[in-house]
Amino acid sequence: MSHHPPFKWRHFQPGMILLCVRWYLRYALSYRDLEEMMLERGLCVDHTTIYRWVQRYAPELEKRCRTRLRICNDSWKVDETYIKIKKAWAYLYRAVDSEGNTLEFLLSPTRDAEAAKRFFLKALASTVRSVSLACLVTKQVASPMALTDITAITLAPRVINVDKNAAYPKAIADLKAAGVLPESVELRQVKYLNNLIEQDHRFIKRLTKPGMGFFSFETAERTLQGYEVMNMIRKGQIRSVGKGDILRQVTFISRLFGVAA
Structure with missing residues (x-):
C-alpha cells in the first residue's frame, strides 16, 4: 500500500x-x-x-x-475472452474456481502458449502464501523464457479445465518441466465444464460495451483491473x-x- x-x-x-x-x-x-x-x-x-x-x-x-481476498479452491476453470483495443482484438485470460470465484486475469496482445504460460504464472503467484516465493514467481511473468526451478508451491491447482486451445497443453507441460507445477496437476480439455467461466465473462463484457473499446493497451489494462476487482467484491470474495x-x-x-x- x-x-x-x-x-x-x-x-x-x-x-x-x-x-x-x-x-x-x-x-x-x-x-x-x-x-x-x-x-x-x-x-x-x-x-x-x-x-x-x-x-x-x-x-x-x-x-x-x-x-x-478469500482463498480460492484447487479446481481451476481457465478461458480467454476478446477485448477490442484500438480497433484490434486483444485477449483477456481469466480463471475462476469451481465456485465461481475469480482467481486471476491477464490481458495479452497474443493468444499462444507463451501468453498462456504468463497467465498461469500470474495465477500461481496469487495463490502462493510465501511472500518471497510470490515475488519470485511474479518476476517470471515478465520473462517466461527464463523459468527457474520453483518448488514447494502451496495451493497449487488439483485440476485445470480449459477449452480445446492447443496452447494450454504446451504451457502446462513447460511449467511442469520447469518444476513450477506439480506433475500431479490434471489438465482437462472439456468445453462444457467451462460454462461457469464463460458465463462469468459476461459481467466484464457488459462493462466494456459503453466505451466501445479502448484506445491503448495500458488504458485497457488499468481499467480491466478495476472491473475485475469490483467483480470480486460483488461476488463476496x-x-x-x-x-x-x-x-x-x-x-x-x-x-x-x-x-x-
Whole structure:
C-alpha cells in the first residue's frame, strides 16, 4: 500500500472521486453518462477528469484488495475472452474456481502458449502464501523464457479445465518441466465444464460495451483491473464483506482509501 495520501492535490472531495470510480467500475456506464449523473448532483466535472480518476485509482483499488481476498479452491476453470483495443482484438485470460470465484486475469496482445504460460504464472503467484516465493514467481511473468526451478508451491491447482486451445497443453507441460507445477496437476480439455467461466465473462463484457473499446493497451489494462476487482467484491470474495451486502462493500472501499463512508 502506498504511504502517500492517495487524494493529495485533488481538486474534488475524495468521497466524490471514489463514488465516480466505483460507479464506473461497477455499472455499465460511459464517462459521459457519469458526467451527466454528477451534474444532477450539483457537481460539474468533465468526463475526461473521471477518466483520469479511473486510470489512477482502479489499479490502486485492485492492489489494496489483494491481501483481503478469500482463498480460492484447487479446481481451476481457465478461458480467454476478446477485448477490442484500438480497433484490434486483444485477449483477456481469466480463471475462476469451481465456485465461481475469480482467481486471476491477464490481458495479452497474443493468444499462444507463451501468453498462456504468463497467465498461469500470474495465477500461481496469487495463490502462493510465501511472500518471497510470490515475488519470485511474479518476476517470471515478465520473462517466461527464463523459468527457474520453483518448488514447494502451496495451493497449487488439483485440476485445470480449459477449452480445446492447443496452447494450454504446451504451457502446462513447460511449467511442469520447469518444476513450477506439480506433475500431479490434471489438465482437462472439456468445453462444457467451462460454462461457469464463460458465463462469468459476461459481467466484464457488459462493462466494456459503453466505451466501445479502448484506445491503448495500458488504458485497457488499468481499467480491466478495476472491473475485475469490483467483480470480486460483488461476488463476496473479500473477507468479512458478503455477497449482496452493498452498504458494507461501499464502506469497505472507502476504508481502504481512508475515506469516511
